[in-house]
Amino acid sequence: MRQSELFTKTRREAPADEVAKNAQLLIRAGYVHKEMAGVYSYLPLGLRTLNKIVEIIRQEMNAIGGQELFMSALQDKELWSRTDRWDDAKVDNWFKTTMKSGGETGLGITHEEPLTRIMTSHIASYRDLPARAYQFQNKFRNELRAKSGIMRGKEFLMKDLYSFDASEEAHETFYAAARDAYVRVFDRVGLGDRTYVTFASGGIFSEFSEEFQTVSDAGEDLIYVDEEKRLSFNKEVLTDDVLAKFGVDRANLVEKKAIEVGNIFHLGTRFSEALGLTFKDEQGADKPVVMGSYGIGPTRLMGTIVEALSDEKGLVWPEEVAPFAYHIVSLGNDDAVSATADALYEKLSGAGVEVLYDDRDLRAGEKFADSDLIGIPKRIVVGKDAAATGMFEVVNRATGAVLKKTADEILA
Amino acid sequence: MRQSELFTKTRREAPADEVAKNAQLLIRAGYVHKEMAGVYSYLPLGLRTLNKIVEIIRQEMNAIGGQELFMSALQDKELWSRTDRWDDAKVDNWFKTTMKSGGETGLGITHEEPLTRIMTSHIASYRDLPARAYQFQNKFRNELRAKSGIMRGKEFLMKDLYSFDASEEAHETFYAAARDAYVRVFDRVGLGDRTYVTFASGGIFSEFSEEFQTVSDAGEDLIYVDEEKRLSFNKEVLTDDVLAKFGVDRANLVEKKAIEVGNIFHLGTRFSEALGLTFKDEQGADKPVVMGSYGIGPTRLMGTIVEALSDEKGLVWPEEVAPFAYHIVSLGNDDAVSATADALYEKLSGAGVEVLYDDRDLRAGEKFADSDLIGIPKRIVVGKDAAATGMFEVVNRATGAVLKKTADEILA
Numbered sequence: 001m002r003q004s005e006l007f008t009k010t011r012r013e014a015p016a017d018e019v020a021k022n023a024q025l026l027i028r029a030g031y032v033h034k035e036m037a038g039v040y041s042y043l044p045l046g047l048r049t050l051n052k053i054v055e056i057i058r059q060e061m062n063a064i065g066g067q068e069l070f071m072s073a074l075q076d077k078e079l080w081s082r083t084d085r086w087d088d089a090k091v092d093n094w095f096k097t098t099m100k101s102g103g104e105t106g107l108g109i110t111h112e113e114p115l116t117r118i119m120t121s122h123i124a125s126y127r128d129l130p131a132r133a134y135q136f137q138n139k140f141r142n143e144l145r146a147k148s149g150i151m152r153g154k155e156f157l158m159k160d161l162y163s164f165d166a167s168e169e170a171h172e173t174f175y176a177a178a179r180d181a182y183v184r185v186f187d188r189v190g191l192g193d194r195t196y197v198t199f200a201s202g203g204i205f206s207e208f209s210e211e212f213q214t215v216s217d218a219g220e221d222l223i224y225v226d227e228e229k230r231l232s233f234n235k236e237v238l239t240d241d242v243l244a245k246f247g248v249d250r251a252n253l254v255e256k257k258a259i260e261v262g263n264i265f266h267l268g269t270r271f272s273e274a275l276g277l278t279f280k281d282e283q284g285a286d287k288p289v290v291m292g293s294y295g296i297g298p299t300r301l302m303g304t305i306v307e308a309l310s311d312e313k314g315l316v317w318p319e320e321v322a323p324f325a326y327h328i329v330s331l332g333n334d335d336a337v338s339a340t341a342d343a344l345y346e347k348l349s350g351a352g353v354e355v356l357y358d359d360r361d362l363r364a365g366e367k368f369a370d371s372d373l374i375g376i377p378k379r380i381v382v383g384k385d386a387a388a389t390g391m392f393e394v395v396n397r398a399t400g401a402v403l404k405k406t407a408d409e410i411l412a
Numbered sequence: 413m414r415q416s417e418l419f420t421k422t423r424r425e426a427p428a429d430e431v432a433k434n435a436q437l438l439i440r441a442g443y444v445h446k447e448m449a450g451v452y453s454y455l456p457l458g459l460r461t462l463n464k465i466v467e468i469i470r471q472e473m474n475a476i477g478g479q480e481l482f483m484s485a486l487q488d489k490e491l492w493s494r495t496d497r498w499d500d501a502k503v504d505n506w507f508k509t510t511m512k513s514g515g516e517t518g519l520g521i522t523h524e525e526p527l528t529r530i531m532t533s534h535i536a537s538y539r540d541l542p543a544r545a546y547q548f549q550n551k552f553r554n555e556l557r558a559k560s561g562i563m564r565g566k567e568f569l570m571k572d573l574y575s576f577d578a579s580e581e582a583h584e585t586f587y588a589a590a591r592d593a594y595v596r597v598f599d600r601v602g603l604g605d606r607t608y609v610t611f612a613s614g615g616i617f618s619e620f621s622e623e624f625q626t627v628s629d630a631g632e633d634l635i636y637v638d639e640e641k642r643l644s645f646n647k648e649v650l651t652d653d654v655l656a657k658f659g660v661d662r663a664n665l666v667e668k669k670a671i672e673v674g675n676i677f678h679l680g681t682r683f684s685e686a687l688g689l690t691f692k693d694e695q696g697a698d699k700p701v702v703m704g705s706y707g708i709g710p711t712r713l714m715g716t717i718v719e720a721l722s723d724e725k726g727l728v729w730p731e732e733v734a735p736f737a738y739h740i741v742s743l744g745n746d747d748a749v750s751a752t753a754d755a756l757y758e759k760l761s762g763a764g765v766e767v768l769y770d771d772r773d774l775r776a777g778e779k780f781a782d783s784d785l786i787g788i789p790k791r792i793v794v795g796k797d798a799a800a801t802g803m804f805e806v807v808n809r810a811t812g813a814v815l816k817k818t819a820d821e822i823l824a
Binding site: 005006007008009011030033035036037038039040041042043044046047050065067068069070071072073074075076093095096097099100101105107114118119121122123128131132133138140142143144145146154155164 | 418419420421423442445447448449450451452454456459462477479480481482483484485486487488505507508509513517526530531534535540543544545550552554555556558566567576
């Protein structure tokens with residue numbers, strides 16, 4: 001796309017009340033707009049990036065048998081009362097509102113309850129199991145403080161997957177597959193080396209749940225990492241018994257700040273028993289379905305990538321999540337330069353390569369500063385030299401490394 | 413996909429409280445789940461269909477220069493107060509709620525206000541115009557009565573596009589292009605022949621706006637159609653002056669029930685003046701931006717397609733919006749039949765054709781009834797004959813026409 005046609009502009013300063021680095025950079029680069037504290041809109045560059053993250057997660061969820069659906073945000077009070085999660089004394093971050101048609105409703109904070117109820121219409125027999133359903137859907141949480149930019153919003157995109165199995169064993173097998181899929185997601189978005197599977201409290205039905213924690217100074221959590229063993233623990237499970245079980249010496253643990261980018265959880269039969277989701281087994285006996293839940297917030301993940309990888313000049317996107325693969329920057333308003341840059345843009349975009357083309361009539365310094373801020377992985381500089389020789393400077397945003405290439409070499 | 417793995421099942425009866433034909437059929441076929449009156453979740457078949465509709469609209473919006481973004485549902489009371497659309501006495505369908513961080517917020521009923529404010533950060537000069545931005549985003553409206561299934565939800569998906577131009581003339585040119593794009597959308601989803609551009613009241617800034625009305629007994633609107641001239645009018649503009657202007661004789665108008673599936677609207681400078689969205693023109697003078705808004709509800713459109721095209725046996729999807737192109741139905745649990753059906757499924761899906769394969773061990777009558785209900789455009793029957801001869805019956809869901817084809821002929 002031609003940058004002269006992109007409706008967003010960069011800006012020198014973020015809003016004065018924005019304290020999170022991720023939101024400051026994303027706002028300055030024109031990726032997001034801050035509506036209110038903890039509420040952000042995604043502008044074209046931001047939506048492109050978010051959609052790249054969503055598509056990676058979708059592929060990995062489909063690969064483990066996930067079927068995509070889309071549930072409502074408006075929630076049925078009666079349903080949530082049956083699992084005792086409606087009362088503000090029990091769950092303190094509902095947005096609740098009144099329906100003109102009568103009664104209260106709330107905005108979905110998570111979706112175990114509605115999906116379990118949906119499944120009572122579709123699961124009756126062991127033959128109907130397993131089932132794995134997931135969605136990308138905006139959740140709402142009435143946060144008192146929202147100071148972490150897009151990492152903790154009052155409204156945020158969540159991928160939530162839920163598993164339904166006939167037995168604990170079948171559940172455990174899927175849970176392990178989901179853990180592996182999560183590892184692949186964080187690898188693919190460029191955070192694999194700094195993201196740790198972290199043992200956390202498991203609730204009633206299991207000893208542990210697992211969190212995926214990305215080490216970052218912007219983290220709100222503390223984790224305790226044994227680097228050599230690549231094992232990590234949340235404070236709540238840091239007992240001598242647990243350490244002994246994993247053969248970890250407390251002296252080897254290093255405390256790190258981290259951002260929780262995902263979690264996987266054994267739900268057991270808590271929701272299926274409360275909401276009547278049972279199946280007939282091969283002997284005809286009624287049994288409650290065994291469930292699990294698996295969350296990744298794509299918007300939080302996008303903020304985490306910014307916190308982890310950006311530098312003093314701006315955003316730095318890994319290739320798999322960048323809004324464009326290349327940023328062509330033409331220098332000067334020389335006709336030969338424009339013709340060369342136009343031709344390169346047509347050649348690359350005609351071949352299906354995603355290119356942002358800064359065709360604006362601005363000074364070189366301003367265009368380079370914008371390009372650094374926007375953070376596309378590779379910048380192709382088109383000046384008089386390139387127009388004369390057909391050799392383009394290709395600059396790697398992350399490393400600063402420069403290669404000289406012809407158009408055909410770039411395309412290859 | 414193999415139907416044995418699809419987690420949804422069909423059902424004989426819709427919920428007793430569901431009075432709309434579209435929701436009755438979609439629930440029975442496993443496309444949607446009713447959460448509450450006017451609130452529906454989209455199950456895998458329903459989401460596939462909805463995404464097909466979304467993608468058609470996206471293509472047509474991109475083709476007229478639309479740039480996609482995604483705004484928040486949570487709205488800033490102060491912003492809406494400035495256009496006098498916060499007060500319940502002025503706008504009566506807000507869902508409002510209280511933030512723990514202080515103050516009230518509401519769930520977006522439409523997005524003129526936030527987008528106009530966003531644009532004040534990006535539009536400063538005539539050089540920054542035009543801009544066309546759109547989104548697919550869930551709107552919330554606190555409907556007192558919600559009896560039209562997915563055609564009128566308390567929560568529903570909307571495509572809303574907004575245009576920003578430097579002059580009335582530039583706006584009119586884009587408005588005409590948007591009208592043409594809308595005509596293409598309704599053609600592509602299979603409703604072109606029964607959808608009329610209908611003149612309606614234009615508000616302060618223009619004589620008319622235009623509604624796209626699809627003729628249907630389930631419609632909540634009445635339109636007045638001159639069939640010969642393909643002109644249609646809303647009751648509010650049905651004056652002698654208007655008829656004279658279009659050369660229409662009142663005696664030739666036929667009253668029809670119709671569903672409003674889209675609308676395009678001149679906003680003039682109402683929002684830009686109220687919210688300070690101005691630009692410097694070529695002479696350096698400050699002028700308010702001229703705006704337009706353009707809406708299509710993909711969920712309502714999906715419901716309209718059901719109302720218009722379904723029959724007594726179930727759903728009937730046009731090819732462009734069907735969740736799958738083919739429905740392979742195997743008959744009996746004969747090994748040769750299974751092998752033949754498996755091979756056909758692998759061949760078609762391997763070639764990128766979208767196929768639902770009913771591989772379940774059920775009676776033929778039950779499988780045919782399910783297939784009719786689900787409404788995939790073409791059914792391929794695989795019985796002993798097909799296994800023996802390699803000739804498959806391909807049945808057209810809409811017409812009932814039957815063709816005999818080999819696997820290669822189907823693929824071609």
